[in-house]
Amino acid sequence: MDLGIAGRKAIVCASSRGLGFACAKALAEAHCEVVINGRNEEKLAAAAAELKKATGAKVIPVTADVASPEGQKALFAACPEPDILVNNNAGPPFRDFRELDRQKMLDGVIANMVVAIELIQKAIDPMIARKFGRIVNITSGSVKMPLAGLDLSSGARAGLTAFLAGVARSVAASNVTINFVLPGTFETDRFRSNIEMTAKKKSISYDAAFAERVATVPAKRIGQPDELGTMCAFLCSAQAGYITGQNILIDGGAFQGAF
Numbered sequence: 001m002d003l004g005i006a007g008r009k010a011i012v013c014a015s016s017r018g019l020g021f022a023c024a025k026a027l028a029e030a031h032c033e034v035v036i037n038g039r040n041e042e043k044l045a046a047a048a049a050e051l052k053k054a055t056g057a058k059v060i061p062v063t064a065d066v067a068s069p070e071g072q073k074a075l076f077a078a079c080p081e082p083d084i085l086v087n088n089n090a091g092p093p094f095r096d097f098r099e100l101d102r103q104k105m106l107d108g109v110i111a112n113m114v115v116a117i118e119l120i121q122k123a124i125d126p127m128i129a130r131k132f133g134r135i136v137n138i139t140s141g142s143v144k145m146p147l148a149g150l151d152l153s154s155g156a157r158a159g160l161t162a163f164l165a166g167v168a169r170s171v172a173a174s175n176v177t178i179n180f181v182l183p184g185t186f187e188t189d190r191f192r193s194n195i196e197m198t199a200k201k202k203s204i205s206y207d208a209a210f211a212e213r214v215a216t217v218p219a220k221r222i223g224q225p226d227e228l229g230t231m232c233a234f235l236c237s238a239q240a241g242y243i244t245g246q247n248i249l250i251d252g253g254a255f256q257g258a259f
């Protein structure tokens, strides 16, 4: 399927690995120019080389912390007027909510809510002027099905979702859409370190902890990042202009609800 976005410029935040990388790859395959980002310069350069080789697309690596004002400035210096913005960032670590002091809570809200809003503020007016804009926010299945211990992540991301629900409607007439992809369990570095942690805590092997997690998913497998990347690219497509303000769960059926 031709997504109708060849030549469009995209910023994909936090994309040297994992789900962000998969989104960047799917957009590069659709012949977009893609800015990719991460804090580790070496890993980012390797990711950019891999993407260029695999897709032939123009890929611009920007080493920066997406949460910092300087990092955001660097992203927009590389691509001042993106047609596509994919918001992604690391999630807060697993923690009992009693351990969260005020500063930790504020940091979590900044990382998983404020940063995405700041980037949208920077990107949206030129999108409106050009009558084309696609914004996709990677949040989490925990927005719909919160998990104890990931309370800050669930809360900040639910806040982002509600905040942008109104914004999405206010820009829809300009062919600017804002949607959310909600990952369940995907095989990324973050997932692998979670499984290692569980295995250690329960004194079981990595494989046993992996099998326990797989058993909780109706699809009886873990998601592959490219499955999320292609959904993200579709939401960025010309054809998806009538889809906005939506939360798309990609979780192998883990959320047990009809709606």
Ligand SMILES: NC(=O)c1ccc[n+]([C@@H]2O[C@H](COP(=O)([O-])OP(=O)(O)OC[C@H]3O[C@@H](n4cnc5c(N)ncnc54)[C@H](OP(=O)(O)O)[C@@H]3O)[C@@H](O)[C@H]2O)c1
Pocket: 013, 014, 015, 016, 017, 018, 019, 020, 037, 038, 039, 040, 041, 043, 064, 065, 066, 067, 088, 089, 090, 091, 092, 138, 139, 140, 141, 183, 184, 185, 186, 187, 188, 189, 190, 191
């Ligand atoms: N994987 C899952 O199953 C799953 C499920 C639900 C929700 N999620 C959420 O989806 C998001 C992505 O997860 P993932 O599994 O793809 O993570 P990952 O494999 O750990 O990859 C994270 C990526 O983000 C970059 N990054 C992290 N912090 C950054 C920062 N401050 N500035 C710029 N780049 C940054 C990392 O590069 P550097 O370290 O070099 O900066 C890396 O490229 C997270 O918010 C996660 O909570 C994931």
